[in-house]
Amino acid sequence: MTPTLAQLQALHAQAGARPRALPVPPLDAMGRSPRQPDVHTLRQWLRLRDPAPATPASGAVDRSLPGTEIAPGLRLIEARLPSPAPSRIAGAFDRRDAIDTHRVLFFDTETTGLAGGTGTRAFLVAASAWNQQGLHIRQLLMTTLAAESALLGEFARWLAPDTILVSYNGKSYDAPLLRTRYRLARRADPLAGLAHVDLLYPTRRQYRGAFANCRLATIEREVLNIVRADDLPGSAAPAAWKTYLHGRASTSLKRVLAHNQQDVATLAQLLPHLSTHAATQATRKGKVGTRLGPVAAITTSAERPS
Amino acid sequence: MNATAPLPPPPDTGKAAALAARLQRKYADRITGVITQPAAPGRYAAFPDDLPLALREALASRGIHQLYSHQAEAWRAAARGEHLVVATPTASGKSLCYTLPVVAAAMARHAKALYLFPTKALAQDQVTELVELSRAGELGIRAATFDGDTPGDQRRAIRINGDIVVSNPDMLHQGILPHHTKWARFFEGLRFVVVDEIHTYRGVFGSHLANVIRRLQRICAFYGTRPQFILCSATIGNPEAHAEALIGAPVTAITQSGAPSGGRCVLLWNPPIVNPDLGLRASARSQSNRIARLAIRAGLKTLVFARSRTLVEVLTKYLKDVFDHDPRKPARIRAYRGGYLPTERRASERAMRAGQVDGIVATSALELGVDIGALDAVVLNGYPGSVAASWQRIGRAGRRQQASLGVMVATSDPLDQYLIRHPEFFSHASPEQARIAPDQPVILLDHIRCAAFELPFTIGERFGAVDPTVYLQLLAEDGVVYREGERFEWIDDSYPANAVTLRSVADGNFVVVDRTDGRQTIIAEVDFSSAPLMLYEGAIHMVQSTPYQVERLDWDGRKAFVRRTHADYYTDAIDYTRLKVLDEFATCMAGTGACQHGEVHVVRRVAGYKKIRYYSHENIGYGPVHLPDQEMHTSAVWWRLPQAVLDGLFASRQDALDGFLGAAYALHAVARVAVMADSADLQRAVGSADGAWSANGDGSGRGQLRALDGQVLPAAAIGQFTPAVYLYDNYPGGVGLSEPLWQRQAELVAHALALVRACGCRAGCPACVGPVLDDSIAYAVSPKAHAVRVLAAWHAS
Incomplete structure (x- = not known):
């Protein structure tokens, strides 16, 4: 009836995926550890595996990043799109007055995680705004943790008391x-x-049920016909930044920058789109359930019927 | 808040005393001890001069016109800015000790307070009282509970506007501290932290709480506050030391109650022996049922505490069969336990407060201060595990300063049998020491991880008394934190508090999944350390006395799949434990032997299981179990005898083995009392110091030796034979139980020896050295006598 030692050892090895026993040396009378261990000893006590050795950098690693360093560890990346502001944006779609395009600041962040709480930070903040030349996109990227304070300071300088923030899920997240x-x-x-x-x-109100979900990537593809090439999903952003922070290549991080830049460019198209669509819908009052297919070729306000 | 003015004695003062006298006359042979607490007058103090007028009026409108002396003492200590702990009996008005300074400070300077209670029910009671007090005096104090039940739309308002936020340690740990920036206004104004029922925070739970408090203090420091702690406890042996260990700072202890007491008679009741050879007694259940019936018939409002939910239901049924057979009348008997819906529990509480219920059967859910109105008698069906908890429960009767009755009915558990024969444990000052080990490395690593998420660590910063550097280095190696310059910053994509449960070991529980009829329902949870003993494939697992059979155990996935069964047997795991001494910290003489404490390696193995038929209890089969060994390093205390002494005492190794097993059984029972340990936290073993063999009982009083591979060996087959009795902390790394046991070893041996010697059985029984079969004639010397020899050898005379 009693299993052999070999049998049990085999089972024990199989169960090793989640090591249970956490042997550590006992404590003294006051519940303190008798000696101050080094990390390796502590790992042994806690039965934790040593971390995998970091892959050694093979030759020249590409650590290049766009933009300029405006403070230690803080980079500013700027871009300009030749898409001028629409002349007027009705606010009815969001139950507000007309929106002054020169006060609008689109913004979006990339964060170290989705867990929320005080341990999650924004390592990249992007904002875009219309000016005479078109859409001006600015991104702030911190390459050290110490640069966070400078990042927050710089972003604060972009905001005026009459700024109208525009975001996608920014009220509950960013x-x-x-x-x-x-x-x-x-x-x-x-x-x-x-x-x-x-x-x-407002996107949900207009497109609920029309597509698989209301994520920004879905909406821009289905509604704005924007197709991203070589896009890195937002969920990969935390790992990309951590990789760079640990001294490795910037390849993924640059893709995150591109993704995030597109996000604030997309917002600048989505706002006028929603605004006009709400107006259109209002004129077609009563036709409930009109299914809105992809709206093609809306890329600039100039092409939009007035 | 209890009325402090002495009330006129109610007309039924004599009923409880009369019943106590009647029981003593009729059942003298069952009563092993009578503890009489005479009625004591209250010691009062006038309202302090600096108590705000509006608060004074609010108290007056609730019938409170003066304070008990300990409440006034607490007010003064709080005014001096000291941390304090109030350890006075149940129903002595402890809550006013913190309510007064907290409410006064909230009124005068918008000071905020955080209350922590171990259960949600207590938190709700406290808020109800605060709201009523505030309303009575129009004090404008906003108090609210903040726990898992708080609706999302109220949370923001509570965070911003709450003066007194009433929560629990788990919520603080997982919901508040990791989101402290949302609570910035609260923390900036936080002046008081109230922690009630601190005697419940001991062992693993207490060690976790001490670290949650370290995190709280760290967050407060960030917001520039240093709140004052007011802690409350049931009467334990070391309230001051325990409070200081929890908050890591000096504490003023207030232990003299000024509340009047209406007199109380407590009977220690041992069920009559029905089989003297086996030491078998009548069941505690039948005795509790009988006493409760007599009490309710005598017109006493009676509360019965049972140790399990099943037993609550059984006892409720028995009492209902007697008192509630007429369905047209409102129910006189009610059950109260965890697992009922909150609304149902609130309804029971209301009915009890209104005096509509004559008998309540409850689990420990009613032990703490949930307000259920006045009671006259309390029956404990079994020892609740600590003297402090016993008094806490017995104290539920007699709230209106009327004479009350308490009866503790012993089960056949050795701890019960030990205590029922030692009334001095109940009558003297509590011998129990609440122990925690806040610097336990496993627990510490968990909380340093959580703390790093909440705020970055700066080099040189301490965590409580601990230098966290090495833990942070470990977390940095794992890529969870990142060291940059002078700071360790959190960079991981996770929420560490969700992975740390305060009330159990870190590895998480097993869930029991019912697959009957294609269902996939989770019907129970089993903690990790119990899983190998309860959830092996083939085991009969009982939920609400319904049997399920375990079909498959997914060890890695922590799931057991079960199916409803109608088996006429239950199963009992055969497990054994081997210890190996790794390090000896200290040694002292113990009679002619030695007692040591140190570090041990423990291997626990479940080898198989027995099938035992219901009612007849005959063994109807065995099954194998294939599970990984449970291994851990922990701390232990152990006793040994030199070879010469051993050879002189025992004719054979088998005799010595029986003696050591019996001694271990008795020492374990006594030690659990000394350190207030649950049996799960402190375990016993007999074996060789080098781990070469271990011994366990065969269930009939004879020991068996097992080799490394678990095979049973004849005692003569091994080389060197140096058995030891071990008591060890059943938690990786230990939780600080063994060292105090080593310091008190002489006392433990003396008590264990007295326990075995005084036991009325012939050859040994579950109350002293463990069960012994009824073949005492076959013993030249009984296992009990062998145990006495071993213990006597360790007894310094």
């Missing part, structure tokens, strides 16, 4: 996350009191 970061950096929250148009809600 803005609270930044609020937490400003609080931790002991800085005033520059987002407090600003008008904020979160395009997720």
Whole structure:
């Protein structure tokens, strides 16, 4: 009846995927560890595996990043798209007055995780705004943790008391996350009191059920006909940044920069689109359930029927 | 908040005393001890001069016109800015000790307070009281519970506007601290942290809580506050030391209650022996049922505590059969336990407060201060595991300062049998020491991980008394934190608090999945350390006395798949434990032997299981179990005898083995009392110091030797024979139980020896050295006598 030792050892090895026993040396009378261990000893106590040795950098690693370093560890990346601001944006789709295009600031962040809480930070903040030349996109990327304070300071300078923030799910995600970061950096929250148009809600109202989901990538593909080449999904952003932080190549991080840049460019198209669509719908009042297919060729306001 | 003015004695003062006298006359042979607490007058103090007028009026409107002396003492200590612990009996008005300073500070300077209670029910009670007090005096104090049940739309308002936030340690750990920036205003104003029922925070749970408090203090420091702690405890042996260990700072202890007591008679009740040879007694259940019936018939409001949910249901049924047979009348008997819906529990509480219920059967869910109105009698069906908890439960009767009755009915458990014969444990000051080990490395690593998520660590910063550097280096190696310059910053994509459960070991529980009729329902959870003993394939697993059979155990996935069965047997795991001494920290003489404590390697193996038929309890088969060994390093205390002494005492190795096993059984029972340990936290073993063999009982009083591979060996077959009795902390790394046991070893041996010697059985029984078969004639010397020899050899005379 009693299994052999070999049998049990085999089972034991199989169960090794989740090592249970955490043997550690006992404590002294006060519940303190009797000696101060080094990391290796602590691992042995806790039965934790040593980390996999870091892959040695093979020859020249590409650590290049676009933009300029405007403060230690903080890079500013700028881009300009020749798409001028629409002349007027009706605010009815978000139940507000007409939106002054020169006050609008589209913004989006890339973060170290999705877990939320004080341990999650925005390592990349992008904003775009219309000016005479078209859409001006600015990105702030921190390449050291110490640069976070400078990043928060710089972003705050981009905001004016009459700025209208425009985001996609920013009310529940990006803005609270930044609020937490400003609080931790002991800085005033520059987002407090600003008008904020979160395009997720009007998008949902218009397209609920039309597509598989209402993620920005889906909406821009289905509604704005924007197709991204070689896009890195947002979920890969934390790993890309961590990789760079640990001294490895910048390849993935550059793709994150491109992805994030497109996000704020897309927002600048989505806002006018939603605004006009709401107006169109209003004129077709009563036709409930009109299924809205992809709206082709809306890439600039100039092409839009007035 | 209890009325402090002495009430006129209610007309039924005599009923409880009369029943106590009647029981003593009729059942003298079952009563092993009577503890009489005479009625004591209250010691009062006038409201302090600096108590705000509005608060004074609010108290007056609730019938409170003066304070008990300990409440006034607490007010003064709080005013001096000291941390304090109030350890006075149940129903002595402990909550006013913190309510007064907290509410006064909230009124005067918008000070905020955080209350932590171990259960949600207590938190709700506390908020109800605060709201009523605030309303009575129009104090404008906003108090709210914040726990898993708080609706999302109220959370923001509570964070921003709450003066007093009432929560629990788990919520603080997982919901508040990792989101502290949302609570910035609260933390900036936080002046008081109240931790009630701290005697429940011991062992693993207490060690976790101490670290959650370290994290709280760290967050408070970030917001520039250093809140004052007010802690409350049931009467334990070391309230001050325990409170200081929890908060890591000096604490003023207030232990003299000024509350009046209406007199109490406590009977220690041992069920009558029905088989003297086997030491078999009548069941505690039948005795508790009988006593409760007598009490309810005598017009006493009676509360019965049972140790399991099943037993609650059984006892409730028995009492209902007597008192609630007429369905047209409102129920006189109610059950109260965990697992009921909150609304149902609230309804029971209301009915009890209104005096509509004559008998309540409850689990420990009613042990803490949930308000259920006045009671006259409490029956404990079995020792609750600590003297402190016993008094806590017995104290539920007699809230209106009327004479009350408490009866503790012993089960056949050795701990029960030990205590029931030692009334001095109940009558003297509590001998129990609550112990925690906040620097336990496994627990510490968990909380340093959580703390790093909450705020970066700066080089040189301490975590409580600990230098966290090495832990942070480990986390950095794993890529969880990142060291840059002088700081360790969190960079991982995870929420570490979700992976740390305060109330159990870190590895997570097993879930029991019912697959009957194609279902996929989770019907129970089993903690990791119990899983090998309960969830092996073939095991009969009982849920609400319904039997399920384990069909498959997914060890890695932590799941057991079961199916409803109608087996006429239950199963019992055959397990044995081998210990190997790794390091000896200290040695002392113990009689003619030695007692040591140190580090041990423990291997526990479940080799198989027995099938035991219901009612007849005959063994109807065996099954094999294939599970990985449970291994851990932990701390232990152990006793040995030199070879010469051993050879002189025992004619054979078998005799010596029986003696050591019996001694281990008795020492374990006594030690659990000394360190207030659950049997799961402190375990016993007999074996050789080098781990070459281990011994366990065969269930009939004879020991068996097992070799490394688990094979049973004849005692003569091994080379060197140096058995030892081990008591060890059943938690990797230990939770600080063994070392105090080593320091008190002489006392333990003396008590264990007295326990075995005083036992009325012939050859040994479950109450002293463990079960012994009824073949005492076959013994030249009984296992019990062997155990006495071993213990006597360790007894310094």
